[in-house]
Amino acid sequence: MKESNDVLVPPPYKRLKRGPQVILPKDIGLIISYTGVNKNSVCVDAGTGSGWLAVSLAKIAKEVTSYDNREEFIKIAERNKEMEGCSNLIIKHGDVIKKIDERDLDLVTLDMPDSDKVLKNAYKALREGGYVVGYLPHVEQVKKFVGTLNKLKFRNVITLESIVRDILVREQGVRPSTKGVWHTGYLVFAQK
Numbered sequence: 001m002k003e004s005n006d007v008l009v010p011p012p013y014k015r016l017k018r019g020p021q022v023i024l025p026k027d028i029g030l031i032i033s034y035t036g037v038n039k040n041s042v043c044v045d046a047g048t049g050s051g052w053l054a055v056s057l058a059k060i061a062k063e064v065t066s067y068d069n070r071e072e073f074i075k076i077a078e079r080n081k082e083m084e085g086c087s088n089l090i091i092k093h094g095d096v097i098k099k100i101d102e103r104d105l106d107l108v109t110l111d112m113p114d115s116d117k118v119l120k121n122a123y124k125a126l127r128e129g130g131y132v133v134g135y136l137p138h139v140e141q142v143k144k145f146v147g148t149l150n151k152l153k154f155r156n157v158i159t160l161e162s163i164v165r166d167i168l169v170r171e172q173g174v175r176p177s178t179k180g181v182w183h184t185g186y187l188v189f190a191q192k
């Protein structure tokens, strides 16, 4: 029988290395679809972590620059970048609370502690209409993040959670599995 882990981490992702907590494909799918990232998009991502989101974006976008302030995680992400052949992914050592070098961006994705403190820099780095996305495990972080977005006059702010259920299809009956991961993170989307 199919294990729920296969649903959360489908085969294309199984070969990727994992260091710090990753963003799972169910949430990556929403990030891609709600921001309309495409072959012309230039993106910044932070923190890189294991690079699961950065690699997924690089497979679609024109260029992705991903920042992390810890060398040991950058090494894991570099391995995943090589394995997936993402030459358009640039992994930089840096602290995005201090600065984001890039400008005129279509998308900034944030998955790191205190990501609300990055929003000022994200605003400066985005083009008009560009998206920022926060991936946040706790509701309290969402409140703070949305409060800062509103102060900075970001618009079209929406907060989502994606819950994916594995449906068992068997002779004795078809029903959702009793196993599974329920909460991963909330996703907050906003436009400059």
Ligand SMILES: C[S@@+](CC[C@H](N)C(=O)[O-])C[C@H]1O[C@@H](n2cnc3c(N)ncnc32)[C@H](O)[C@@H]1O
Binding pocket: 020, 021, 022, 023, 046, 047, 048, 049, 050, 051, 052, 053, 054, 067, 068, 069, 070, 073, 094, 095, 096, 097, 111, 112, 113
């Ligand atoms: C949960 S991981 C990101 C996982 C990644 N989104 C993925 O899908 O694999 C969070 C990362 O943020 C990094 N980080 C924390 N504070 C940072 C900062 N101020 N600037 C850049 N990276 C930071 C951490 O070192 C860690 O690698």
